Amino acid sequence: MEQQIEKIHLIGLGLIGGSIALAVKQEFPDVKIVGYDINQSQAEIAKTLTVIDEIAPNQFGGIETADLIILATPVEQTLSIISELSSQHLKESVIITDVGSTKQKISKYAASVFGDGVQFIGGHPMAGSHKSGVIAAKAHLFENAFYILTPTVHTSHASLRILQNVLKGTKAQFVEMTPAEHDEVTGVISHFPHIVAASLVHQAGRFEDSHPVIKRLAAGGFRDITRIASSSPAMWRDILIHNKDKLLALFDDWQYEMNRVRELVDGLNGDALFSYFQEAKDFRDGLPEREKGAIPSFYDLYVDVPDYPGVISEITGYLAMEEISITNIRIIETREEIYGVLRLSFQTDVDRERAQKCIEKYTDYKTFFS
């Protein structure tokens, strides 16, 4: 009979750790999840929100009875925890997995520490957000997303099956890859784009002194392309450090790309510029829409609202009338003290679209997605 997972020890109770715990609980309510976070307040929030059943007394408290250990910390921390885990007393049948955005360093290090002795299976759920913390965790964060697993020669088929089974509440699609391929692909579609997003923000920042209006004008496309620059700096620092070699190659590739388009602009080569954008559009438009990739899974709707008392209750009142549930609400910006931007978050895309139609039906307020 296949081994049952009855107890999980989860280290790192943030967006990803919390979302995995919620997804596991949804499918297996009887699995006991004991959680630890270096930040005690995150652990307490996780317990209050019933994301976990119990707070571990310390990082490894009670770990000797865990059937599954999940490491959901920033990737540099994951390396240190693996190192410390190697001297802990663990169940013989324990499976250890992580959720880090890089896989090569972690898999290599885990193999060197655990060898054939402990089943370590690297993992990376390919969905998330620029938001951090357990408060943003959601059971369906990974629904339809790819969940990459990087088994090695040390991995048994049975452990892989058990891990996929306990994670089935994520409703993600499991894909197996080598750690090297993982880091190359995520370097191109996730890590390097983060660098570009942050660099565009820096570039705009440099112009702010000479053009103070720049912040207020930086809407629309600039907001879209730079959204991910609002992600956790600690998390991204670690990812870049881990994937240095692949990223250095991508810097060279990007510089080649920039030079190519620079020459077209310099030469006022309209036809070639048209083709440049057309080809990019064709590729972008051809990306599959059904699956979630490294895309936002928070369904936010922004509403430009006049800055007067009562406007929030007015809008929430219309949504309540049509029985549309909001998961979060926040005023994120006031403009010239006349207008504010209200951010409403929903569980699903369908709710967000219904909310947009509802607000447009009852008001003249302008609504937009991120």
Ligand SMILES: NC(=O)C1=CN([C@@H]2O[C@H](COP(=O)(O)OP(=O)(O)OC[C@H]3O[C@@H](n4cnc5c(N)ncnc54)[C@H](O)[C@@H]3O)[C@@H](O)[C@H]2O)C=CC1
């Ligand atoms: N944010 C995202 O969209 C995605 C992140 N990931 C990966 O998931 C991991 C976690 O990221 P998030 O949940 O987004 O970050 P987060 O910042 O929401 O949560 C990380 C948690 O780990 C805790 N932590 C840090 N060091 C610790 C330690 N030594 N012991 C115990 N807890 C510790 C922090 O206090 C924090 O609560 C990272 O490795 C990241 O690369 C993977 C997929 C998507």
Ligand SMILES: O=C(O)C(=O)Cc1ccc(O)cc1
């Ligand atoms: O916010 C976004 O769109 C992201 O890019 C989320 C994300 C961050 C890190 C990952 O390893 C995977 C997905």
